[in-house]
Amino acid sequence: MTVSDKASHRIYLNGEWVTTGRELEVVNPADGRAFASVPTVDREQVQAALRAAQAAFAGWRALTAKERGALLVRVADELKRRQDEIARTITLENGKPLAQSRGEVAMAEDHLRWFAEEGRRAYGRWIPHQDPRKRNLVVKSPIGTVAAIAPWNFPLVLAVRKVAPALAAGCPVILKPASKTPLSSVALAECMEAAGIPAGVFQIVIGNAGMIAGEFLTNPICRKITFTGSTEVGQALIRGAAEAVKPLSLELGGHAPLLIFDDCDLDTAVRETIIAKFRNTGQSCIAANRIYVQKTIYDKFLARFVDAAKALKVGNGLEAGVDIGPVIGEEALAGALRQVDDAVSRGAKVCCGGRRLEHNGGFFLEPTVLDGVEEAALCMREETFAPMAPVCSFETEEEAIVRANESPFGLSAYVMTRDYGRIFRCAEKLEAGTIGVNDGAPTTSQVPFGGVKHSGWGRELGSEGLDAFLETKHVSLGGL
Ligand code: NAP
Numbered sequence: 001m002t003v004s005d006k007a008s009h010r011i012y013l014n015g016e017w018v019t020t021g022r023e024l025e026v027v028n029p030a031d032g033r034a035f036a037s038v039p040t041v042d043r044e045q046v047q048a049a050l051r052a053a054q055a056a057f058a059g060w061r062a063l064t065a066k067e068r069g070a071l072l073v074r075v076a077d078e079l080k081r082r083q084d085e086i087a088r089t090i091t092l093e094n095g096k097p098l099a100q101s102r103g104e105v106a107m108a109e110d111h112l113r114w115f116a117e118e119g120r121r122a123y124g125r126w127i128p129h130q131d132p133r134k135r136n137l138v139v140k141s142p143i144g145t146v147a148a149i150a151p152w153n154f155p156l157v158l159a160v161r162k163v164a165p166a167l168a169a170g171c172p173v174i175l176k177p178a179s180k181t182p183l184s185s186v187a188l189a190e191c192m193e194a195a196g197i198p199a200g201v202f203q204i205v206i207g208n209a210g211m212i213a214g215e216f217l218t219n220p221i222c223r224k225i226t227f228t229g230s231t232e233v234g235q236a237l238i239r240g241a242a243e244a245v246k247p248l249s250l251e252l253g254g255h256a257p258l259l260i261f262d263d264c265d266l267d268t269a270v271r272e273t274i275i276a277k278f279r280n281t282g283q284s285c286i287a288a289n290r291i292y293v294q295k296t297i298y299d300k301f302l303a304r305f306v307d308a309a310k311a312l313k314v315g316n317g318l319e320a321g322v323d324i325g326p327v328i329g330e331e332a333l334a335g336a337l338r339q340v341d342d343a344v345s346r347g348a349k350v351c352c353g354g355r356r357l358e359h360n361g362g363f364f365l366e367p368t369v370l371d372g373v374e375e376a377a378l379c380m381r382e383e384t385f386a387p388m389a390p391v392c393s394f395e396t397e398e399e400a401i402v403r404a405n406e407s408p409f410g411l412s413a414y415v416m417t418r419d420y421g422r423i424f425r426c427a428e429k430l431e432a433g434t435i436g437v438n439d440g441a442p443t444t445s446q447v448p449f450g451g452v453k454h455s456g457w458g459r460e461l462g463s464e465g466l467d468a469f470l471e472t473k474h475v476s477l478g479g480l
Contacts, residue, residue, distance in 0.1 A: 009038045009182075011206055012189035013045065014052035015199025020045065024179055024206060029095035029326040030316040030362040036093075038182045040207030043215055046174075049203045050221040053145040053172035056200030061142050061170035068168055069116035074195035076112035079105055079188075086156070086187045091317040093181045094155055095325040095362075096280055098317055107445075108160040108188075111461070114445035118466050119168030137475040142170030143247070144223030146469060147216040149209070151229045152328055153283045153385070155181035158251075159188060161449075161460045162226045163202065169469035171224075172201045176213075178229075180328060182206045213237065217246055226468065227251065228285075231409075231454045249458035249468045251285070251450060253383045254411030257404035258288035259426065261397070261417040262296040268438050269416035270304045273389075275440035276414050278312060278367060281325050282387040283332075285455075286412040286434065286443065289384050291391045292400050298393045302371060306351040309367045309389065314357055326362040327386050333363045336386030339379040340368060343390060348373045353388070375403065383409070397422060405431045410452035414440065433459070 010017040020041060025034035041049075060068070079086065087101035094101075127136040148162035159175055166173045177185035185204050192202040205212055216222045217240040227237055228251040241248050258276055260269050276288040293301045317325035327333050333356060340354050353368030365386050373380060373390035380390060394400040404413060413432040417423060427435050433451045436442040443449055448462035458468055 007036050009036060009186050011039050011041070011186070011204050012193065013041075013049055013203050013205075015193075022207070024182070026093050026183060027180070027329075028092050029328050030318070030360065032330075032361040032363065036183060038186065038206050041205045041212070042207075043211055046205055046212055046215040047219065049174050049205055050145060050215070050219050052200040053174055053203065054221045056172045056198060057142075057145060059198060060167075060172055060201045063170075065119040065122065065168065065170075068170065069119050071195055071197055072112050072116035072119075072164060072168060075191050075197065076109045076116070078191035078194050079109045079112070082187070082191070083109075086184065088318070089183050089187055090156055090181075091325070093183050094152060095328065096317050097322045097325050100280060101317070104154055104157045108157045110445045111157065111160045112164045114461075115164040115168040115466065118165070118463060119170075121463065122169065122466060122470055133478060133480050135477040135480060137477065139473050139475060140470040141473060143469050143471050144171060145221050146171045146173045147222050147225045148173055148175045149213065149216075149225065149227045149229065150175065150177050150185070152178035152181040153280060153285070155184040156188060158228045159185055161465070162228070162249075163188070165460070165465040166226070166469045167197070167202065169466055171469050174203045174205055174216075174222075176205050176209070179206065179209070209233075213240065217241060217244060220244070222246070224249070224469065234456065249460070250456040251460060252411075252454060252456040253409055254285040254287070254451065254455055255289045255381075255383050255407045255409040256286055256412045256414060256432070257290045257292060257407070257430075258414035259394075259400045259404060259416065260291070260293045260297070260301055261400075261415070261419070261422060262294040263419050263422070264297075264416040265418060265438070266297070266301065266304065269301065270308055272414070272416065272436070272438060272440035273305060274308050274312075276436065277389045278309070278324060278387050279441065281327055283327060283385045287384070288389070288414055288440070290380055290404075291389055292394045292403060293391060294400075295393045295395050302351065302369075302391060305389075305391070306369050309369050310352050312367045312387075314364055314366060315359065316362065324364075324367055324387050326364050329363055332385055333365055336365050336368075336384065336388050339377075339382070339384055339386075340370065340388060342378040343370050343373045346374050346377050348377065348390070375406075381407070397425070401426065401429050405429075408454040411450075411455035412436065412442070
């Protein structure tokens, strides 16, 4: 079975492809039309998935990390073999330009290869004793059945960022993708099956998020929930996890500041700011949401930036040369336009865009740049998930850092400068999990990724990404 354009799909539970009699339609945001459907689960099916995962746990953890790694490499090989077709599926359900969807598949593949290796480095320690008759060991063991909840904006790679380390650590995983973009996860399950991942080790559940999460939170089989999505839902999970003391990893919202200093290389600053703002149609948790430019180069930067934004081609992501696809839905579009109107009502000037682009019934916003946006504007406080860039000026480094940190979010921040002293001062003082210096796309498999403040708990990727699925145990050996 493969994901095709107009199809009724099945979901993957305990090694079987099943239908449930209930269907969820998947809409293409480029034309607003439903093009596929997937079955949804009820609570009993979530419970059955948890039982199947528990039954699979003993066999999966008993494999060596090398054996699990070899299977993960086969999953990566499958993704690579099907890269074009899966990229097309991502573009159909999410809307992003095809080249970016291909990049997403390639990054998911890289995450799998990274954790296939990293699983072999779940090292413990031998700790010097204080009593000659004793020895102390620290060992790492898999945490148990993991529930992974993923968002729609990078439907494949953000799921794999959870699934790959959990599997590498020896944990079975149940993945709940976003209802808007379930097909990437169906394709991932196909790759898992083709690679020979045993039944029950990887499963997908789709449907009512509150009900599914409620079962994950209360069922003792589920030993960890790893979530990527909004801060609001993250807070609800924290409340729900309190009762069962259920461990959580949370990758939540962002509101990245991007600081452009007058010593920067202007070409680099314009290029990297375009990437940091407009990649994924502005629907990225690490997107630059507030662009602060030093007053001395403000006009020069703005003119270049507006020209570059105007040059971005908007359209259906399947068409050649498109840089900006549709946003995910009508509500997202209305939210972005509300932020534009609010900024304008407070004195901001629209340099380009600012309007809906009527194109074949899709949810398109023209790439938008706003000049002179005041700090009180909605877009300077609420996450913008659209191709809309508010620009404002600052005078000193100290002022820029204070304004950058005046946000409850702290996922990423960007700095454009060639001054080494400034790079270190900004890296130390900016409150964010990732700092991109002259780099608008800093994420990669081998470094930790995550947020501070309202942007989340824990880290994915790097060696930290594996640790999220391991328990640390002390073994005391006495009587020596
Ligand atoms: P969302 O509404 O929070 O949804 C994310 C996931 O949570 C979806 O699978 C959703 O399911 C599920 N969900 C909804 N209600 C739930 C509940 N009560 N309990 C448990 N799960 C629930 O977020 P989104 O709109 O998909 O994604 C955008 C947000 O994610 C932005 O804030 C963005 O910054 C953040 N994000 C963060 C990162 C990061 O790494 N920090 C990365 C990407 C995105 P349904 O789809 O079925 O409703």
